[in-house]
Amino acid sequence: MARRSAVKLALQSDGAAQGRGAFQAYLYVLPAFVILLAFHFLPIFYAFYISLFNWRIQQGGFTGLANYANALTNPEFWDSLKVTVYYALGVIVANLVLSTAIGYALSQRIRGRVLYRLVYFLPYVTPVVAAALVWRWIFHAQYGILNFGLGLIGVPAQQWLLEPRGVVELLLQPFGVAPPAWLAGPSLALVCIIVFTVWHTIGFSIVVVLAGLANIPGEVYDAARIDGAGSWGILRHVTLPLLSPTLFFLMVVSTIGAFQSFSSIYVMTDPTHGGPLGTTRNATMYIFQNFFEFTRLGYASAVAFLLFFIVLGLTIVQVRVLGPRVHYQ
């Protein structure tokens, strides 16, 4: 009797204790919340505020959306977007295709599998700036090891990070064909940076792909083999569809990351001129230049917000268009 009533008492809600419990919970959340507020949300709101003014070093007059209008009518802004799109396309496609292929290969029982995985993941844990500096040296036009190596096999030295000409133009050059300006493709300099970025981030993508592959039940492969599917059939009808949630995730995350890319470009090119003829000046570099170099704070903030809306829009489009085609188990 006494035991039962003791249990009953303990189960009754103690209002005061609940209040104390909730207060404790808020205390635990508080530090992270303060940091987020101070370093993420407040700067974002403040940046929006700045973008509404003619702000050089000091706050100027209220201009409303004039900064936005200026950006949208400024060919420099659209050029930087073009560079951003080239860069993002290069990085995303290369990343997805290579990480899927390599991830698939590494999921098989090959010898030295663990070593391979280590080697592929290692770049991801190296600091971007340090690695980018090293690659900058590799790509160096006079003293770089890449030109040296190519020289050994008779390929002429390239300008790499200093080359403003598009890759398509360069590839067709030996054949004497000159493509029209808009078809010249991203500059060789930008392609070099794409190569670096892919090298640096592919480890993460491979790990994610490996996890996605591990999620596919092994018996489904057995069933497909007995049903008569060859290796290609299994890849196309079983592996890729069941991997699609992982690939979708990678695509969305890669897009967001590629559009915001900054460190590698800053380190590997000469930021004041946006690389060779401005061909590596992507949107974030453009913002950086306007903000710190030209001190056009209001304008730069406006461009930053435009970039935000573009990335948001792209993400929504991806989710709406590709989302329904993903096969969830």
Place this chain on the structure above:
Amino acid sequence: MRGVTKRFGVVTAVDDVSLDVEDGEFMVLLGPSGCGKSTILRLISGLEEPSAGEIVIGNRPVNALPPRDRDVAMVFQNYALYPHMSVYDNMAFGLRMRKTPRAEIDRRVRAAAAMLDLERLLQRKPRQLSGGERQRVALARAIVREPQVFLMDEPLSNLDAQLRLQTRSEIVKLQRRLEATVIYVTHDQTEAMTMADRVAVIRSGSIQQVDQPQRIYDSPSNLFVGGFIGSPGMNFFPGRVHAHAGALRAETDTFSVPLAPGIARSEGDAVIVGVRPEAVQVTPSQSSGGGNVGRATVDVVEPLGSEQLVHLCAGDTRFVARVDPRMRVTVGDHMAISVEPNRAIFFDPESGGRLESGAGSGAGVTVHV
């Protein structure tokens, strides 16, 4: 299968197995977990390659053939349905891979769906189906292929008891209707006894006995088979051979029986007497009778409604008897135990094999250990 062996590193999963399955036969591979029966199935299907030996399907040696060319279909324990495809596409996948014309695919899929009552479910995805429905889709997927051999790997293990009973009889009816050759793997001996034309009892990678279910039950070839088949399994009483009045008897702690004629054993030899629970006669003990009759104490009584299972012990020996439900038995009772001579089976304690009357076996039962 002839002399098929499969090794994984130092572990021998399948040890020199030879087995003939007749056309249209329902063959069950029965054995405890880890005995190698699933591996045998995978060897037949081509999902694994044998380390030694030969596998022949319909007069065609298939060792070198990949699974897709062996004309077999498999039903998996976890169904292995393609989660991203509808039921229709799951069934059609195999035929599509073989470039079957679309009209033919449609005909076969709908026929199999009708057979297994899946017509309303054709557009659903596997995650929208219950366990029993998924199992039927897995079966239908195999039927649609019209293979030479159906391979089933414990297909009923993941179903609840009621569904299992139902699906069990459906599978048997299906097999008769299709006149299909089925190789069925299970650890459940009730499934084996009720479904099989013949059962192959497997232990640690080798076949212990292959025969019709009733013959395996009545004449197990060794201790393992006797103990594994039957629920509860056969009782084993260790004993010795003694001569009495010119006849050899096997004497255990509990009772003694005449040794079956023709068994080559002599005075003093150790022997194990196997008796099925229904052959152990239990009567309330009055006086200690001589001859066949021994004594034991009741340990546990399990009433099942149609009968009682009485667990008894005599000294170190524990055994179970099936007893009429109306007999009054309580824990602690002393009972008289006797065994009909022709219901006792004799085993060699060292090899575990059954002791045969006469030199040759002739009854089609092989004594493996």
